[in-house]
Amino acid sequence: MKEKWSRFILAVRDSSWKVKLSAAVMGGGQFLYGSYGKGISYFLLEIVIIAYMALRGVKDIQGFFTLGTQKGDAWLGTVGDNSVIMLLMGIFAWIVLAAFLYLYQLNLKDAYHTQKIIENGKRPLSFREELAQLLDKKFYITVLILPVLGVCVFNVLPIVFMILIAFTNYGGDIVPPELVDWVGVANFEKLIALSQFAPTFFKILGWNLLWAVVSTVLNYFLGLGLALLLDKECVKGKAFWRAFPVLAYAIPGFITLLAFKFMFSYGGPINQIITAGGNTAIGFLDLDAKWMARGIGVLVNCWISVPSIMLLATGHLSNRDMSLYEAARIDGAGRWKQFQKLTMPFMLFATTPVLLSQFIGNFNNFGIFYFLRGGLYVDGYFLASDTDLLINWLYNLSIDNNYYCIGAAISLVIFMITSLISLIIYVKSPSYREEDTFQ
Amino acid sequence: MKRKSIALCMAVCLCAGIFTGCGKDGESQETAQKMQNEQDKQEKEQPSVVSTVFNGELEHDVTIQVLENDTAVSKGYFAELIEAFNEEYAQYGIKAVDANMDQYLDLANDGPYGYGPDVLYQANDIIMQYAEGKHIYPLPAEKMECFEQIPEAAWAAYRIDLEGTAYTCGVPVNVQAPMLYYRKDLLPQDWENVWDENGNKIPDMAENWNAMYAYSVSRHAENSSQYGYMKSLFDVYFSSGFLFTYGGYIFGNNNTEPADIGFSAGEAEKGAWVLSQLASTMNEECIDDSITTNAYSKLADGTYFATITTPDMYSTFLEEMILAYEEEGLSKEEARAKAEENLVMTTLPALPESGDLTEEGASFLAAKSMGGINGYAVSAYTKHPNACLAFVEFATSYEMMVRRSELLGVAPARNDAADAVGGTSQLLYNNLEAGNIVLMPSIKEVSQIWTPGETFFIDLAKDAFRPEEEKKYTDLDAMKKGLEGVDQQIYDAIFTLK
Numbered sequence: 001m002k003e004k005w006s007r008f009i010l011a012v013r014d015s016s017w018k019v020k021l022s023a024a025v026m027g028g029g030q031f032l033y034g035s036y037g038k039g040i041s042y043f044l045l046e047i048v049i050i051a052y053m054a055l056r057g058v059k060d061i062q063g064f065f066t067l068g069t070q071k072g073d074a075w076l077g078t079v080g081d082n083s084v085i086m087l088l089m090g091i092f093a094w095i096v097l098a099a100f101l102y103l104y105q106l107n108l109k110d111a112y113h114t115q116k117i118i119e120n121g122k123r124p125l126s127f128r129e130e131l132a133q134l135l136d137k138k139f140y141i142t143v144l145i146l147p148v149l150g151v152c153v154f155n156v157l158p159i160v161f162m163i164l165i166a167f168t169n170y171g172g173d174i175v176p177p178e179l180v181d182w183v184g185v186a187n188f189e190k191l192i193a194l195s196q197f198a199p200t201f202f203k204i205l206g207w208n209l210l211w212a213v214v215s216t217v218l219n220y221f222l223g224l225g226l227a228l229l230l231d232k233e234c235v236k237g238k239a240f241w242r243a244f245p246v247l248a249y250a251i252p253g254f255i256t257l258l259a260f261k262f263m264f265s266y267g268g269p270i271n272q273i274i275t276a277g278g279n280t281a282i283g284f285l286d287l288d289a290k291w292m293a294r295g296i297g298v299l300v301n302c303w304i305s306v307p308s309i310m311l312l313a314t315g316h317l318s319n320r321d322m323s324l325y326e327a328a329r330i331d332g333a334g335r336w337k338q339f340q341k342l343t344m345p346f347m348l349f350a351t352t353p354v355l356l357s358q359f360i361g362n363f364n365n366f367g368i369f370y371f372l373r374g375g376l377y378v379d380g381y382f383l384a385s386d387t388d389l390l391i392n393w394l395y396n397l398s399i400d401n402n403y404y405c406i407g408a409a410i411s412l413v414i415f416m417i418t419s420l421i422s423l424i425i426y427v428k429s430p431s432y433r434e435e436d437t438f439q
Numbered sequence: 440m441k442r443k444s445i446a447l448c449m450a451v452c453l454c455a456g457i458f459t460g461c462g463k464d465g466e467s468q469e470t471a472q473k474m475q476n477e478q479d480k481q482e483k484e485q486p487s488v489v490s491t492v493f494n495g496e497l498e499h500d501v502t503i504q505v506l507e508n509d510t511a512v513s514k515g516y517f518a519e520l521i522e523a524f525n526e527e528y529a530q531y532g533i534k535a536v537d538a539n540m541d542q543y544l545d546l547a548n549d550g551p552y553g554y555g556p557d558v559l560y561q562a563n564d565i566i567m568q569y570a571e572g573k574h575i576y577p578l579p580a581e582k583m584e585c586f587e588q589i590p591e592a593a594w595a596a597y598r599i600d601l602e603g604t605a606y607t608c609g610v611p612v613n614v615q616a617p618m619l620y621y622r623k624d625l626l627p628q629d630w631e632n633v634w635d636e637n638g639n640k641i642p643d644m645a646e647n648w649n650a651m652y653a654y655s656v657s658r659h660a661e662n663s664s665q666y667g668y669m670k671s672l673f674d675v676y677f678s679s680g681f682l683f684t685y686g687g688y689i690f691g692n693n694n695t696e697p698a699d700i701g702f703s704a705g706e707a708e709k710g711a712w713v714l715s716q717l718a719s720t721m722n723e724e725c726i727d728d729s730i731t732t733n734a735y736s737k738l739a740d741g742t743y744f745a746t747i748t749t750p751d752m753y754s755t756f757l758e759e760m761i762l763a764y765e766e767e768g769l770s771k772e773e774a775r776a777k778a779e780e781n782l783v784m785t786t787l788p789a790l791p792e793s794g795d796l797t798e799e800g801a802s803f804l805a806a807k808s809m810g811g812i813n814g815y816a817v818s819a820y821t822k823h824p825n826a827c828l829a830f831v832e833f834a835t836s837y838e839m840m841v842r843r844s845e846l847l848g849v850a851p852a853r854n855d856a857a858d859a860v861g862g863t864s865q866l867l868y869n870n871l872e873a874g875n876i877v878l879m880p881s882i883k884e885v886s887q888i889w890t891p892g893e894t895f896f897i898d899l900a901k902d903a904f905r906p907e908e909e910k911k912y913t914d915l916d917a918m919k920k921g922l923e924g925v926d927q928q929i930y931d932a933i934f935t936l937k
Contacts, residue, residue, distance in 0.1 A: 072551065073573060074550070074551070074573045074574060074819035074820060075488045075492070075573050075576065075577070075819055076488070079551070082551065172936070172937060175547065175572070176547065176548070176551075176572075177551075177572060177573070178572075190936065262732075265724075265727050265728070265729050266722075266723040266724040266726055266727050266729045267724045267727070267729025267730070267732070267733055268729070271723075280723075280904075281722070281723040281724075283723070283726065283727075283901065285727075286726055286727065286897065286901060287894070287897050287898055287901055288901065375673075375889070375890050375893050375894075376890070376893070376894050376897070377890055377891055377894045377928055378894070382931070383890075383928065383931060383932055383935075396890070396932075397935075397936060398936070400886065400887070400932075401886075401887065401932065401933070401936060402883075403936045406936050
């Protein structure tokens with residue numbers, strides 16, 4: 001850091017007045033050094049950004065802090081401020097400002113670099129040569145620029161928006177045209193202060209972790225098992241057999257879930273068979289069916305998720321180095337040993353990030369119990385049922401009530417839990433620790 | 440520009456009000472009193488925003504977008520309505536068109552940006568949520584032709600108090616409430632002698648729940664695969680009426696006070712007891728939504744004798760019965776005639792005062808039920824409010840309300856239209872007027888009543904099938920406690936994070 005700073009001071013002292021002009025007018029230095037195209041480009045960029053800031057950027061940043069001052073009244077025709085849009089546009093203005101600062105720094109670096117080239121008696125690249133480099137040496141910039149912009153607008157912006165919502169009073173009665181305000185950490189204090197939340201939170205968290213681990217492990221090994229089975233040479237008509245799980249995968253999840261709900265209902269085919277045999281109908285998913293309903297949830301989740309793991313594993317298995325298996329067989333290793341020492345390490349190495357995403361996906365699996373057993377509050381739980389995951393509880397507490405700010409706060413807590421678990425698992429995984437093993 | 444001028448005038452008036460404090464004490468008090476009287480008078484006459492927006496000057500050569508109910512569109516009523524309106528208002532160049540939007544629109548977010556319909560047809564609870572945010576205009580209801588014909592209870596569902604002034608934000612069109620469906624041909628052969636105590640040619644099962652209970656028990660005893668009354672009890676919309684009959688309510692102060700929750704109020708536990716007794720005559724399918732989904736076919740094949748659901752389901756029941764009769768070998772026409780003769784839709788039977796369905800010589804109470812009122816509202820973001828009002832006036836006219844009822848089978852909220860249509864529409868209207876239809880609250884907190892209510896009713900239904908030693912609701916006290924739990928959960932859901 002210190003070294004960087006001293007290099008910066010040195011560069012400032014060493015830079016010519018032309019470079020210093022670039023500090024005031026972007027592209028000025030490049031223009032004076034004869035890089036006209038580049039100079040004009042930087043200058044135009046500066047003009048565009050300044051125009052944006054003047055026309056709305058400054059107002060948007062101001063709005064980011066105030067979140068609106070004029071309440072709308074459609075009856076009187078008063079067009080008010082929409083706090084949510086102001087927050088969104090404010091974040092966008094900050095992103096533009098950050099981009100401008102980055103470009104400004106690039107502009108200074110480039111001007112100084114051009115000065116050095118000329119001092120060394122060389123000729124700076126012409127604009128055409130610079131552009132040609134974007135298709136050659138600097139092709140990575142060309143291909144990355146659009147995705148980076150896309151990530152900023154479609155990923156960074158909504159994520160930052162969601163995080164910031166947790167620090168406002170947006171929701172409940174405070175929805176446009178009402179004005180939203182910043183409330184600091186009041187939503188988190190509310191979460192901590194509500195004593196009735198604690199027992200339910202820990203009960204649900206415990207079940208949520210168990211659910212995520214069991215579902216992920218079951219889905220993974222069943223998917224891998226199915227892929228290995230269908231990879232066997234003795235299996236005839238592999239494509240035909242593979243089509244079944246793919247069909248299950250292709251049907252939208254919520255339709256599958258509703259179908260299973262019907263199957264396990266009192267009037268469903270399973271109970272029809274049971275009662276036709278003279279037995280009493282079973283409440284597979286009803287109020288008293290805690291562990292049975294949980295078990296059914298796990299199995300239904302397998303039905304939905306195993307095919308995707310199977311497809312993934314099928315692809316990875318085709319990349320195995322079969323000579324290793326040949327060598328293992330010669331050394332006398334049995335099938336289980338081969339699986340344990342060759343297949344599993346290879347698969348774990350290749351699929352740990354997928355496993356992690358499966359884990360996170362299962363941890364936050366909203367649909368399973370919402371569709372299978374939604375609409376229940378069970379004794380001993382605060383506005384939740386014994387099959388609800390944290391995400392379902394979050395929905396009951398916040399979105400159902402339109403308390404978006406509380407929803408965002410709980411989401412942040414869930415994010416911290418899942419990211420911590422993911423980070424620990426990933427750092428300890430072979431994908432991270434033995435990065436070069438299969439390269 | 441016009442709106443800006445209005446806003447400017449109002450701002451000037453407001454400033455003028457502030458400066459009234461600058462005069463002498465006595466004078467200022469006198470002036471203030473005078474202004475207050477004037478303001479009160481104006482408010483009594485017509486809230487200013489209403490008369491300013493709906494000034495009676497029809498906008499010419501405009502197109503208004505109307506969002507209608509899906510059924511009205513699919514059954515051709517909406518096409519008829521806009522065609523008739525467009526013909527009538529062609530002289531002004533006003534044209535109504537289908538907004539062609541999803542019924543679950545988001546006027547609050549779309550409206551300010553110029554999206555969304557000009558006129559919308561929705562349930563009262565949806566419209567009034569928009570009214571709270573001033574996303575729909577208050578209407579000059581008292582000046583409308585339909586005003587006198589629509590009962591006060593229906594107008595009340597569209598009334599809101601904002602900043603001390605009462606506004607009416609929608610025009611009631613039709614009443615929705617649970618109805619009893621039963622099959623006349625499944626009545627016992629001797630029903631006129633044995634099951635018509637008062638000799639009025641209406642079977643007792645359709646008149647009181649005690650008879651329905653007794654018949655359900657006897658029908659199932661005769662043939663274990665057949666049942667009498669069948670219904671999924673978890674559904675709060677249909678089951679809560681049993682509580683309301685005995686003094687229960689949703690929210691206090693005419694469903695406007697969310698802190699006062701009354702599912703356990705009065706003797707609501709008697710209603711729970713009635714449900715519990717009815718559950719004992721059904722099978723386990725009453726615990727979940729199985730009966731809701733299979734009632735159409737099971738009523739048609741004779742497995743069930745009766746059920747309750749909304750009046751708009753009549754055609755579905757009828758179609759199923761026609762199919763069943765056709766399978767028995769009747770021609771399409773014969774099957775239809777027979778189905779129409781045998782399928783009866785009527786209002787709910789009366790409930791015993793004691794809550795005991797086995798009581799002999801019981802005295803009865805008129806059954807209450809939860810209901811809703813669908814109606815028209817005008818978006819506050821429309822550029823042509825007077826043209827929109829003209830459309831609403833036209834759509835709620837006697838002729839259109841009768842036509843709507845004929846085509847869609849819905850019960851009109853207008854007295855004269857209900858009279859003209861007769862039958863169940865009139866019965867529903869009478870029930871609404873008598874206060875037996877408890878309208879769905881028009882406040883957003885209503886969204887929190889469903890899950891606690893459903894859980895309780897599931898538990899109550901399940902209890903009928905638990906072994907004796909595991910039963911939770913063994914007496915009225917236990918049921919009362921259960922209902923108090925429901926009230927508490929609803930309260931928690933509304934207020935914990937408020």
